[in-house]
Amino acid sequence: MKRNRYSNWLMSALILMTGIGFTACEDQPDKYESTKGSPEVKYIRLPKSADSIITQSYMETTICLVGNNLKSITKMLFNDQVAVLNTSYITDNYLLVDIPDEIPTAVTDKIYMINTVGDTTTYDFHVIVPAPTVSAMSNEYAEAGEEVTITGDYFIQDPYKPLEILFNDSTLAATDIKQITKNSVTFTVPTGATPGPVYVKTVYGTSRSQFHYKDTRNILFDFDGSHGGLTIGNGWRPGVVKTGGIDGGYLYFGGVAMAGKVGATWAEDQFCMNYWPDPDNGKPELSSIRSFAEILDTCEISEMAVKFECRVPSSSPWSSSALQIMFTGNSDVSGTNQNNGYYTNTDLPRGLWYPWLSTGTYTTGDTWATITIPLSSFNKTHEGQTSGKTITKNRMTGLTLFVWQGGIEGTDCNPEILIDNVRVVPIK
Numbered sequence: 001m002k003r004n005r006y007s008n009w010l011m012s013a014l015i016l017m018t019g020i021g022f023t024a025c026e027d028q029p030d031k032y033e034s035t036k037g038s039p040e041v042k043y044i045r046l047p048k049s050a051d052s053i054i055t056q057s058y059m060e061t062t063i064c065l066v067g068n069n070l071k072s073i074t075k076m077l078f079n080d081q082v083a084v085l086n087t088s089y090i091t092d093n094y095l096l097v098d099i100p101d102e103i104p105t106a107v108t109d110k111i112y113m114i115n116t117v118g119d120t121t122t123y124d125f126h127v128i129v130p131a132p133t134v135s136a137m138s139n140e141y142a143e144a145g146e147e148v149t150i151t152g153d154y155f156i157q158d159p160y161k162p163l164e165i166l167f168n169d170s171t172l173a174a175t176d177i178k179q180i181t182k183n184s185v186t187f188t189v190p191t192g193a194t195p196g197p198v199y200v201k202t203v204y205g206t207s208r209s210q211f212h213y214k215d216t217r218n219i220l221f222d223f224d225g226s227h228g229g230l231t232i233g234n235g236w237r238p239g240v241v242k243t244g245g246i247d248g249g250y251l252y253f254g255g256v257a258m259a260g261k262v263g264a265t266w267a268e269d270q271f272c273m274n275y276w277p278d279p280d281n282g283k284p285e286l287s288s289i290r291s292f293a294e295i296l297d298t299c300e301i302s303e304m305a306v307k308f309e310c311r312v313p314s315s316s317p318w319s320s321s322a323l324q325i326m327f328t329g330n331s332d333v334s335g336t337n338q339n340n341g342y343y344t345n346t347d348l349p350r351g352l353w354y355p356w357l358s359t360g361t362y363t364t365g366d367t368w369a370t371i372t373i374p375l376s377s378f379n380k381t382h383e384g385q386t387s388g389k390t391i392t393k394n395r396m397t398g399l400t401l402f403v404w405q406g407g408i409e410g411t412d413c414n415p416e417i418l419i420d421n422v423r424v425v426p427i428k
């Protein structure tokens with residue numbers, strides 16, 4: 001949700017100019033002092049517009065109360081949620097306050113203003129709770145009967161209108177919802193769920209996910225042709241493809257130990273897949289594939305992400321080196337321009353994925369997970385520094401995946417990394 005907050009620099013300037021604050025000294029002639037009596041609110045507006053009189057607004061929005069004797073207010077609640085008052089932004093006639101970000105338990109559509117002696121004055125005002133936002137699904141390719149988690153915000157369970165998870169263009173409901181928090185819902189995928197967006201419906205509205213369940217849009221590599229993708233790479237290292245994965249063939253990285261020292265292990269045969277275009281021999285440029293060409297034509301770089309399903313078994317955790325995702329142009333490498341020198345080209349921007357960074361080791365256990373890496377983050381060198389150039393659409397004829405380097409030291413490991421359904425899809 002976009003916040004309509006009063007600019008921090010302006011607030012800081014106001015503090016310096018007014019000298020008002022909780023820590024004012026006794027000898028300050030302009031220190032803040034509450035007044036007696038009760039407040040009178042004439043109207044409420046947005047801080048930046050004197051003409052924007054409002055009677056409702058979203059949580060976390062900054063609003064301005066206009067009236068008289070507002071310095072008599074010592075406590076304020078929106079419905080049953082307490083607001084934070086900062087005396088630096090309170091005068092007799094104006095009061096700036098952020099609407100609390102917690103969802104009210106008891107909705108009265110009133111602001112409660114309590115004065116120095118405990119008397120309460122009310123003012124009618126409606127706090128808008130947004131419809132849910134649906135950001136991600138733990139495994140977009142989970143089968144019916146498997147447990148998944150959707151993350152986002154404003155997942156509200158109302159006793160009179162329970163939250164719903166809906167598939168199949170909002171006609172099929174998930175009946176086995178296991179846990180609901182404000183930011184996540186865990187449930188079982190219902191029988192009969194078909195590819196497409198997922199809907200979340202609460203008492204405050206219905207929202208549709210940008211992601212698709214069993215997303216078949218622009219599958220570049222599915223490693224078995226089941227979704228119209230390519231079945232293997234093309235180049236010096238076409239990749240090792242195995243069967244029996246999430247929905248058939250998958251790319252397999254593993255089979256040798258990987259040292260923790262930065263760049264110590266170079267294992268192209270076991271941890272690399274090249275796709276170098278060679279149209280004369282039936283290997284098209286990726287950007288010429290119709291589905292990919294359409295997305296490149298309609299979306300900006302900032303509006304797209306690489307997605308794939310990944311499994312790292314518990315028996316073979318990953319704890320060193322980065323998965324380097326490199327889109328390449330024909331001038332970098334192709335069927336008629338074969339080389340691997342582009343790996344270390346610092347002008348070739350790439351995405352680096354090392355999910356073990358935060359915990360020291362990474363595994364998905366017995367499940368697959370959907371990984372999303374925005375193209376806007378494809379701005380690194382092989383050593384994790386800022387690349388000399390940014391990613392562009394005319395540099396997407398080929399693709400290389402290589403677990404190597406990354407610029408950050410890990411620990412010795414013997415990982416297995418399984419990858420399927422590599423795609424580029426819209427995220428906005």
